[in-house]
Amino acid sequence: MSNWEILWQARDEFLIGFWRTLEIFGLSIAGAFLIGCGLLYLLEGSRKRLTMPLRIFIDAMRMLPFLILVYLLYYGLPSVGIRLDAWWTGVGALAVYHGTYFAEIFRSNRLTFPPGQIEAAKAHGFTKSKMFFRLILPQVIMQTRPLLGNQLIYALKDTAFLVIITVRELTAVANSLSSTYFIPTEAFIVVIGFYWALSVAMEIIIKQCGRFSAKRGFDNV
Amino acid sequence: MSEANTSETAAVSIRHLSKSFDDVEVLRDVELEVKTGEVVTIIGSSGSGKSTLLRCINWLEKPDRGSIHIAGQRIGVHDDGRAMPVRELAKVRAKTGMVFQGFNLWPHLNVLHNVTEAPIHVQGKSKREAEALAKALLDKVGMSHKHDSYPNTLSGGQKQRVAIARALAMQPTVMLFDEPTSALDPELVGEVLAVIKDLSAEGYTMVMVTHEMAFARAVSDQVVFLEKGLIIERADPETFFTTPKTDRVRKFLENHDTPSPA
Ligand SMILES: Nc1ncnc2c1ncn2[C@@H]1O[C@H](COP(=O)(O)OP(=O)(O)OP(=O)(O)O)[C@@H](O)[C@H]1O
Ligand SMILES: [Mg+2]
Numbered sequence: 001m002s003n004w005e006i007l008w009q010a011r012d013e014f015l016i017g018f019w020r021t022l023e024i025f026g027l028s029i030a031g032a033f034l035i036g037c038g039l040l041y042l043l044e045g046s047r048k049r050l051t052m053p054l055r056i057f058i059d060a061m062r063m064l065p066f067l068i069l070v071y072l073l074y075y076g077l078p079s080v081g082i083r084l085d086a087w088w089t090g091v092g093a094l095a096v097y098h099g100t101y102f103a104e105i106f107r108s109n110r111l112t113f114p115p116g117q118i119e120a121a122k123a124h125g126f127t128k129s130k131m132f133f134r135l136i137l138p139q140v141i142m143q144t145r146p147l148l149g150n151q152l153i154y155a156l157k158d159t160a161f162l163v164i165i166t167v168r169e170l171t172a173v174a175n176s177l178s179s180t181y182f183i184p185t186e187a188f189i190v191v192i193g194f195y196w197a198l199s200v201a202m203e204i205i206i207k208q209c210g211r212f213s214a215k216r217g218f219d220n221v
Numbered sequence: 222m223s224e225a226n227t228s229e230t231a232a233v234s235i236r237h238l239s240k241s242f243d244d245v246e247v248l249r250d251v252e253l254e255v256k257t258g259e260v261v262t263i264i265g266s267s268g269s270g271k272s273t274l275l276r277c278i279n280w281l282e283k284p285d286r287g288s289i290h291i292a293g294q295r296i297g298v299h300d301d302g303r304a305m306p307v308r309e310l311a312k313v314r315a316k317t318g319m320v321f322q323g324f325n326l327w328p329h330l331n332v333l334h335n336v337t338e339a340p341i342h343v344q345g346k347s348k349r350e351a352e353a354l355a356k357a358l359l360d361k362v363g364m365s366h367k368h369d370s371y372p373n374t375l376s377g378g379q380k381q382r383v384a385i386a387r388a389l390a391m392q393p394t395v396m397l398f399d400e401p402t403s404a405l406d407p408e409l410v411g412e413v414l415a416v417i418k419d420l421s422a423e424g425y426t427m428v429m430v431t432h433e434m435a436f437a438r439a440v441s442d443q444v445v446f447l448e449k450g451l452i453i454e455r456a457d458p459e460t461f462f463t464t465p466k467t468d469r470v471r472k473f474l475e476n477h478d479t480p481s482p483a
Contacts, residue, residue, distance in 0.1 A: 120325035120384075123279050124339035124391060125315030127307055134342055139329045216329050217373025 003183040017173030031095030036102025061100035074165040090162040098155045142213040149206035232257045232426040238287035249450040260427045262437040265447035271430040279317040292394040318388030319397045324380040326372040333368040358386040378409030398429040
């Protein structure tokens with residue numbers, strides 16, 4: 001039996017791993033997106049006492065290697081009495097880690113937001129939160145689309161790190177097949193194919209969303 | 222409380238308004254009363270405080286002293302000196318409609334949605350009601366053929382006309398215009414002025430900063446001249462443009478091609 005035939009017979013395991021990766025990725029980027037939006041909202045000026053700690057938190061996260069964050073959460077949290085299973089630790093770590101990147105992407109765009117639009121909103125009776133959710137956030141998201149797309153690909157690749165805390169995602173499947181049957185190259189080539197396919201699909205979706213913002217004149221950003 | 226009584230009848234009533242930016246007094250004890258249906262034009266050289274005065278009316282700038290009432294309701298602070306909570310401030314603000322020099326449309330919304338945005342999400346109007354109103358207003362400013370266009374595809378004159386419709390959609394007590402044609406190419410100025418002229422004919426209450434003297438003369442009921450934060454002259458347009466009382470205004474008008482009678 002050739003190496004490829006062995007892998008073909010293990011196709012269900014690959015599919016399950018792929019599905020898990022998809023689940024983890026989907027949940028964690030949704031979480032990261034919400035965290036990014038939430039942090040941007042909290043950084044909206046009026047809460048001066050919050051700004052400093054939040055900026056420190058965001059920078060600290062961004063400067064931390066993701067692998068170390070995962071280790072810390074999985075092996076460190078139980079020692080302070082918090083026990084999460086590997087799967088939720090992974091999703092949570094990805095969401096928080098990439099959430100801070102999302103926040104940073106949003107924030108740097110927010111700094112370039114035309115003040116005239118804010119004044120127009122105030123003059124029309126908008127309160128801070130309405131203004132944020134109806135006018136600021138939608139534009140910030142449309143304008144940062146290419147950067148967000150990039151960040152999603154980083155997040156996808158980071159799901160592979162979860163193998164170290166025993167999450168049975170795609171890379172873990174390849175890892176265990178390769179050591180069981182000693183076929184490292186082929187197993188990982190299959191896995192690379194999966195990651196590539198996902199990344200390409202994501203790029204296409206993000207590109208398609210670009211038409212939405214181009215219509216509004218945001219394509220030059 | 223005789224002061225409060227006069228405030229109630231006026232669309233805008235400004236009393237003892239002063240404002241400084243870092244030690245520079247930009248407005249000095251300004252008094253201005255705008256009656257319902259009246260068009261007041263504010264004229265003055267650059268830096269005299271015209272924009273600041275206008276922006277105090279809807280509290281985009283916070284005055285240091287004095288009071289401003291919109292349709293009898295005080296904006297920004299309560300009579301006992303307490304700052305107005307943001308929600309309440311937003312409500313009073315919504316009684317004014319402001320049109321900016323730089324249009325400031327919201328680029329992610331199409332023309333129709335720019336106009337319905339505040340009525341729906343600030344005033345809580347139903348979508349149907351807001352859209353019916355928006356369509357009527359866009360028709361009034363001659364933009365009904367552009368409902369689905371996004372601001373980036375419009376000319377400056379078209380953007381400004383949409384911005385006027387957007388402000389009108391709040392059904393404000395008073396419309397505030399800060400040099401609405403200064404950012405426009407000369408050939409686009411006319412279409413915007415024509416819209417504002419129509420509004421004045423319809424009886425809208427308006428306060429306007431402009432450098433278009435002929436236009437000011439044609440539409441104003443009252444002209445106010447601001448100099449270093451002081452109102453140094455106020456008169457009906459005929460008197461203001463033909464027999465100004467001060468040398469300062471005479472000089473200003475000489476430099477600005479005093480319009481022939483409209
Ligand atoms: N936010 C601000 N901070 C500091 N100084 C300001 C601010 N806004 C205005 N000023 C100053 O206040 C003065 C009056 O400004 P304002 O914009 O009201 O003048 P203006 O009459 O509208 O002039 P223009 O015709 O050029 O628009 C100017 O000297 C200006 O530099
Ligand atoms: Mg000005």
